[in-house]
Amino acid sequence: MEAVVEATDLERTYGETVALARASLTVERGEVFGLIGPNGAGKTTLVRALTGTTEPDAGSARVLGTEPSAVDRDRLGVLPQDFSPPDRLTARELIDYYAGLYDDARDPDDVLAAVGLADADDTWYENLSGGQQRRACVGSILVNDPDVLFLDEPTTGIDPAGRRTIWTLVEDLAAEGTTVVLTTHDMAEAEHLADRVGLLADGQIVAQGSPEELVATHGGSSRLTIETTADPDAFADLEYPVERAATRRRSTNTDAVIVRDVTPAEIGTVVDYLEARDLEYTGLTWAEPDLEDVYLALADDAERERTTSADDRTPTETATAGETA
Known part of the structure; x- marks a missing residue:
């Protein structure tokens, strides 16, 4: 396959802030590459480096075989997160204006x-x-029928129906050979659209692969969420791992426990366990791991590593960092 977008060991700092720290990726023709990560991880800086609007301090980037700043602008489409057209243009006038910029x-x-x-x-x-x-x-940004699209949070603020419209559009463009690099905080969007996903944390891409590969490697086990006030200790003799549901996970609450490694066929075994011990519950939800689990696991790992690194500094180093922050 032909590499259309390449970043090799990109570095970029803003004063004491490290935005990119040897970030590398490769995107092939017709591929949709999803870039995910916490706020401040460096996603927008990476997109700017790949589109030629930010000059990296070190490393290299190439788009369509050349440096980003030298790419024929007719072949690129770039949607910044903060793009704001003039208010007093109609939708048609806006599209007509941008269409007039191209032959x-x-x-x-x-x-x-x-x-x-x-x-x-x-x-x-x-x-x-x-x-x-x-x-x-x-x-x-579609009026020039670009070969490469960079979309920074393309569906921010869009209702579900409109989001599906954009998703279908991106899918159709990729099927026709357009290469797409998008950033998103919507894990469902990344899982639906992206052929491959890269998770950026602290300026580095800490994992990348297809959504299926990332889920298999980092997503953890299936979970059966039981809405109950019973304490996890009440499940001591259950053959599966049990934990209190964390409030950070969607579709859970503090009055719930999670039973791990349960297949759909084994849910009945858990129900029998509940009923045999008169453990009251109001609902059961079974779910496989998904990209959100991957995101939470890897983002947590990166945060712990950063915290540990900070804790390992000498008192002098800590004082110096505080003085320069």
Whole structure:
């Protein structure tokens, strides 16, 4: 396969802040690469380095075989997270304006239809809903029919129906050979769209692979969530690992326990255990590990490593760091 986007050991600092620390990735033609990570992990800086709007301190980047700043702009589409067009342009005027910047632009009507704004084409940007505004922004970077798309949080503020429209659009573009690099905090979005995902933490890509590979390696075990006020100690003789549900996990609450490594066929065994011991419960939910579990596990690991590194510094080092922060 042909590498279209490459980053090799990219480094970038802003004063004492390390934004990128030897970050590396490769994206092939027609691939959707999802970049995930905590706020401040360096995702936007990495995208800027790959699009030529930020110069790295060290390392190298190449897009379409050349340095990012030298790429033919007709072949790129870049959607920043904070892109804000003029309020007093209609959706059509916005798309027409960007289409006018290129010699061989797509038909604005096709673009408006593709992002689901055909019926709102005469509405001023300021009067569009938040989701419609974001779709208009996505449309503005598609008018040149780019070979490579960089999307920084493309569905921020978009309602579920609009999000599905953008997802379908990205899938169609990739099927036609467009290479897509997107950042997102939506793990469902990354899992749905990305052929491969890279998790960025503290300026480094600490893991990458297909969502399935990452879940298999880092996602942990299946979990059966039992909504009950019973303490985990009440499950001492159950043959499966049991823990109190953590409040950080979605679809759980503090009045619940999690039973690990239970297959769907074994749920009945747990129910029999509950009933035999008169343990009251109000609901059962079984789930396989997903990309959110991977994110939480790896982000926690990176945070612990950073905290440990800070704790291991000498008093002099700690004092110096405090003085320069």
